[in-house]
Amino acid sequence: MKTPFSSTVQSPSGQLRLLETTDLHMQLLDYDYFADRQDPTTGLVKLADQIAALRDDPLVTTILCDNGDLIQGNPLADYLAQTLAPDQTHPIIAALDMLQYDAITLGNHEFDYGPVFLKSVLAKASFPVVCTNVPAFHGDDLVKPFTILERDIPCDDGIRHPIKIGVIGFAPPQFADAGNPALNATDIRRAAQDIVPQVKAAGADIIVALCHSGIGLAEDIPHLENAALPLAQVAGIDALLLGHTHEVFPDATIATDGPADYAGGRLHGKPAVMAGFGAQSFGVIELTLRRAQGGWQITDHQTRVERASLRKGPESKLRQDLRALVATPHVATVAQMQEPVVNTTVPITSYFATLQPDFSQQLMAQAMQRATNAALEGAHPPVLAATSSYRFGGRSGLGHYIDIPVGPITLRDVAAIFPFADHLCAVRRTGKQLRLWLERAAAHYNRMQPGLCNQPLISPQSAGYNCDAIFGLSYQIDLTQPARFDTQGREINPNASRIVQMRFQDQTVEDDDVFIVATNSFRAKGGGGFPQIAADDIVYTSRQTLRDILIKDLKAIGSVTAKPCQNWAFAPIPNTAAAFVSAPQARDHITGPITYIRQDADGRARYRITF
Numbered sequence: 001m002k003t004p005f006s007s008t009v010q011s012p013s014g015q016l017r018l019l020e021t022t023d024l025h026m027q028l029l030d031y032d033y034f035a036d037r038q039d040p041t042t043g044l045v046k047l048a049d050q051i052a053a054l055r056d057d058p059l060v061t062t063i064l065c066d067n068g069d070l071i072q073g074n075p076l077a078d079y080l081a082q083t084l085a086p087d088q089t090h091p092i093i094a095a096l097d098m099l100q101y102d103a104i105t106l107g108n109h110e111f112d113y114g115p116v117f118l119k120s121v122l123a124k125a126s127f128p129v130v131c132t133n134v135p136a137f138h139g140d141d142l143v144k145p146f147t148i149l150e151r152d153i154p155c156d157d158g159i160r161h162p163i164k165i166g167v168i169g170f171a172p173p174q175f176a177d178a179g180n181p182a183l184n185a186t187d188i189r190r191a192a193q194d195i196v197p198q199v200k201a202a203g204a205d206i207i208v209a210l211c212h213s214g215i216g217l218a219e220d221i222p223h224l225e226n227a228a229l230p231l232a233q234v235a236g237i238d239a240l241l242l243g244h245t246h247e248v249f250p251d252a253t254i255a256t257d258g259p260a261d262y263a264g265g266r267l268h269g270k271p272a273v274m275a276g277f278g279a280q281s282f283g284v285i286e287l288t289l290r291r292a293q294g295g296w297q298i299t300d301h302q303t304r305v306e307r308a309s310l311r312k313g314p315e316s317k318l319r320q321d322l323r324a325l326v327a328t329p330h331v332a333t334v335a336q337m338q339e340p341v342v343n344t345t346v347p348i349t350s351y352f353a354t355l356q357p358d359f360s361q362q363l364m365a366q367a368m369q370r371a372t373n374a375a376l377e378g379a380h381p382p383v384l385a386a387t388s389s390y391r392f393g394g395r396s397g398l399g400h401y402i403d404i405p406v407g408p409i410t411l412r413d414v415a416a417i418f419p420f421a422d423h424l425c426a427v428r429r430t431g432k433q434l435r436l437w438l439e440r441a442a443a444h445y446n447r448m449q450p451g452l453c454n455q456p457l458i459s460p461q462s463a464g465y466n467c468d469a470i471f472g473l474s475y476q477i478d479l480t481q482p483a484r485f486d487t488q489g490r491e492i493n494p495n496a497s498r499i500v501q502m503r504f505q506d507q508t509v510e511d512d513d514v515f516i517v518a519t520n521s522f523r524a525k526g527g528g529g530f531p532q533i534a535a536d537d538i539v540y541t542s543r544q545t546l547r548d549i550l551i552k553d554l555k556a557i558g559s560v561t562a563k564p565c566q567n568w569a570f571a572p573i574p575n576t577a578a579a580f581v582s583a584p585q586a587r588d589h590i591t592g593p594i595t596y597i598r599q600d601a602d603g604r605a606r607y608r609i610t611f
Contacts, residue, residue, distance in 0.1 A: 011290050012161060013299065014153035015060040018208060018285040019051060022066065022243030023107065023277035025073025026080075028095055028326055033075040033337060034391065034416040035399055044095060044279040045322045046308040051099060051282060052318055060286075061153045063165060066096060067243035068107025068212035069277075071121055075415050076326065079333040081113045089124040091325040097126050098321060102149055105169025105210035106131045107244065108522070112421035130169035130210065133191035136184075146199045153289065161291050166204030168195055168237075170211050172225045172244060174525040174532060188213055188227040189220055189234060196236040205296040206238040206289075214245030214274070215260050215267070216488040216529070225529060226488060229259055232267035238298060239285055240267060242274035246463070248281065248305050249274040254460075265303025273303050281307045337412035341551055344409050344560035350402035351586030352594065353389035354444055354458065354467045355609055359564040360402050360417045361387040365471035367553035368518035368546070372426045375540050376516070381428070382504065384472035385518040386437065390419050392464030398583045398603055409560065414551055424542035424549055425524035427533045432511035435499050438475065439484040440530055441468040442498045448479040448611065450576050457578035457609065461487040466528040470517070471567055473509065475502040478571040479578075479611070489529025500571060520546055573611035580607055 021044065030043035040046070055062045071077060071092055084090060096104065104127060110118055119142055122129050128147035137143040146168045152160040170192070173185040192209065199207055209231060216226025224230065228242050242249060249272060250265030259268045265285075266272060273283030288300040315323075348359050365385035372383045391402045404413045429437065444467035446459050466487070477498050484496040502509045516539065526532030542549065554560070579597065584605040587596045597606040 011292050012155035012157040012159065013288060013290045014155035014161065016153060016163070016165075016287040016289055017054060017057070017060045017062040018239060018241065018273075018287065019054060019062060019064040020067055020241040020273055020275050020283035021047070021279060022212070022241070022275050022283070023069040023246055024066065024092070024279050025069055025109070025277065026071060026077035026092060027074060027278040028076070028092060029323065029330060031330070032399060033333060034412060034419065036334070036337065036412055039399065040310055041308060041397065042278045042280050043308070045319050047279055047282050048099060048318050048322055049316050050306060050309055054284070055100065059154055061151050061163075063102045063149060063151070063208070064100065065167070065208070065210055065241055066101060066104040067210050067241050068105050068169075068171065069109045069243065070104065070107065071118070072109040072112045072421055073419060075337050075412065076329060076333045078415070078421070079329055079336060081117060081421075083329070086120050090121045091329065093121060093124050094325050095322055098318070098325075101127045103128045103130060103147055103167045103169075103210070105129070105212055106134065106143065106171050107212040108172050108174070108527070109420065110171075128167070130167055131171055132168045132195050133170050133173065133186045133188055135186065145195055146202070148199070148202055148204055155291065163289070163296055164203045164205050166199035166202070166207040168192065168199060168207060168209050170209065170213060170227075170231070172213050172527070173223045174225050174522070174527045187222050188224065189230040190222075192231055192234045192237065196234060200236060206298070207236055209237050209240045211240050212243045214242060214247060215249060217490055218259050223526075223532070225527060228272065229267055232259070232270050232272065238270065239287065239301075240270060240272040241283060241285075242272055245274070246277035247274055248276045250303055250305070271301040271303050273305065275305050279308065281305050337410060337415065339411045340408035341411060341414060342409050342554040342557070342559060343407060344404060345406060346560065346563060347406055347589065348402060348404040348409070348413075348560070349586070349589050350389045350391050351582045351589055353392045354464050355580065355594065356569070356592055357469065357564045357567055358389055361389055361469055362471060362564055363554070363560065364417055364546070364550055365518075367550045368424055369472065370553055371424055371542065371549045372516060372518040372540065375542070376426065381514045381516050382472065383426070383516045383518060384434075384470050386468045386470050386523065388465045388468045390465050391416055393582055394464055401583055401586075403585065409554060411551070414547055414554070418547050418550060420520075420522070421545050421547070422520040422522050423544070424518060424540075424546055425521050425538055426516050426518050426540035427524055428537040428539055429515055429517050430511060431502075431509040431513035431515075434470065434473070434509065434515065434517070435497075435502060437468065437517075437530065438470060438499045438502075439497070440489055441466065442477050443483045443485045443487050445477070445479055445483070446578075447482055448573055448576055448578060450480060450573050453577040453608070454579050457580045459487055468523070469568060471565070473502060473504055473567065475568050476500050476571040477568065480571075480573055485529075487529070489531075570609075570611050577608050577610040580609065581605065582607055
């Protein structure tokens, strides 16, 4: 539909502001449940006043959206999933209502507690929920393929002119748990191509895509997990709000000359924003619109990410009201998380999780292996386990590590080891497929040049949770070789091989050897840029979550006394070392060829590993 031309002033202009939160993971409060302490850098409560101030600007029309992974991701979320009555309003929905959100979409973790719980939560929302590429949810009217927001914009002719804003939303197609095939999502770009004409036909002047998907490959490959770039090429989409990968976009520190303009916040020339995770920040797109005879046109745009304010002082009533929404469940959650599970006689940390074998991953892997062996009937191939660390510092900050001292392992510690509600999947893999799995994980590291001693070890584009280790095998990673895959999972050097000396029980693993690998349901569906596993190769999916499996296993063993098994190592490189960053307190847990260098002014500590 074309917007009528104004007869008073030719081509009046006005401002439309798009605000985004994404990947909140139930981080309503400024509290780290995994570390049992206040965290002033996080929490929707810390963003509330900044968002409200922008919304109150009388000269700009503001639209506030959330981009998914909203209701799951910390112990408070789990407590609410266990205790919330069907007739109660979920506190995060009440918080979004309080902040007057205009629309939200769904992320992959929205489905972790099952469709019944999700529908109960969404039924209390006063704002539209859109998810274009999950057709199974469209029939009950709780989730729509798109919505039209009818607003008006104050323009420079002194008149508020009407505008219709189409909002579409997308979840990564890998999200569905293997046990819920009916929830499979369709390809993001193709779903967008199908829906945009319908949104235009419904009268939309501009279209905003809420894309719970990151900036990955530019190529249009079916069922991409991080499909923001192909989505930006769809004609008719005017702006993109991104998420899923917990990154910040724009980011002027990243220099690129491709379709993703990190400095300017544009994808294929279109404005886009991604605001990290955990309510550490929110995204802003400022659009200048001109109302001409052919409709509204975007004449200029600016994109930025605003961090949570650290200003101290009396709290606003808005903040107080938000805190009140979860006051009771917060106290109950903190108390629950202090419940002991088992004692450990050795400290368990993740300060060097991708630098050497990690004990927290080993505990998870052993629990997965034992649960898989117990579940599979009859003779079956040897069971391995693939795990990664979810608290590894990185873009999450210096407080984002596991540090369990000698003594009780609590429910809080278990949640830190595995924070999500994923299920156990046992998958059939050949020796060749295992090598490819580990080659994809090894994209985490930069290539090493022999003879240098301070070269950066870890790729800045990689996240530690995509650096899987496979337990039950032994292997080395040769970093003199180029990476076979990039950090998005694209095969860039088909003949490269970093994984060497891969053995099972002292025997070389051959390409046609067959194993069962215990992994999480997200990875089994191709999450993290790993190849999606065919349904016929998923031989078992648990009813219990992985965290419950770990708790049961820890209680069964009675006490943690073992030490990390040396299942993998970097291949030796004479006269060569690399530098990396971790927390200052990691200095107290150094083992192997790691040395402390110094602490920087920003609080990060630098270390060196010798190959």
